[in-house]
Amino acid sequence: GGCVPSKKKHPTSAEDAAGTSSTTAPIAADEETHATPTVTESSENAQSVAATLKVFIVFYSMYGHVEKLAKRMKKGVEGVEGVEAVLYRVPETLPDEVLEHMKVPPKAPEVPEIKAEELAVADAILFGFPTRYGCMAAQMKAFFDSTGQLWKEQTLVGKPAGFFVSTGTQGGGQETTA
Numbered sequence: 102g103g104c105v106p107s108k109k110k111h112p113t114s115a116e117d118a119a120g121t122s123s124t125t126a127p128i129a130a131d132e133e134t135h136a137t138p139t140v141t142e143s144s145e146n147a148q149s150v151a152a153t154l155k156v157f158i159v160f161y162s163m164y165g166h167v168e169k170l171a172k173r174m175k176k177g178v179e180g181v182e183g184v185e186a187v188l189y190r191v192p193e194t195l196p197d198e199v200l201e202h203m204k205v206p207p208k209a210p211e212v213p214e215i216k217a218e219e220l221a222v223a224d225a226i227l228f229g230f231p232t233r234y235g236c237m238a239a240q241m242k243a244f245f246d247s248t249g250q251l252w253k254e255q256t257l258v259g260k261p262a263g264f265f266v267s268t269g270t271q272g273g274g275q276e277t278t279a
Contacts, residue, residue, distance in 0.1 A: 161231070163231065190212050217248040232268040
């Protein structure tokens, strides 16, 4: 997929003959095949055996707008059976005096701060942050910068991730932040 053609895809005989590819033709499977064992369970066992997937919703919110979005995301994620969402906030980098001067409301105590190494426990991660001049908030950038060890060890490889952003105006930078 994407803009670069796959080096593993071999042209089908129809492509060889016509010299073009068809978007409706099935793609030939790779040479390697992976067999998946079939497990039969009764419906009673299925509920007790199924593991709960943990989706971490990690956000930064100065005035509470992104926190409201994060709580809505949590509600949506938990609408899927077998999935649990957990809210975390990233650490604040501004001093308390500056936050007081900016009239920032206190953070909700029921949402804990996350440390970078805790991301390894998640099955999937959603990140939420406000946009500052077309970029992410510095607090979120500082958090991402603290994940260097996870990157080095490839701890998060294979974990699905997504993000959501918020701006004060339509066209206020969310498209460049994305």
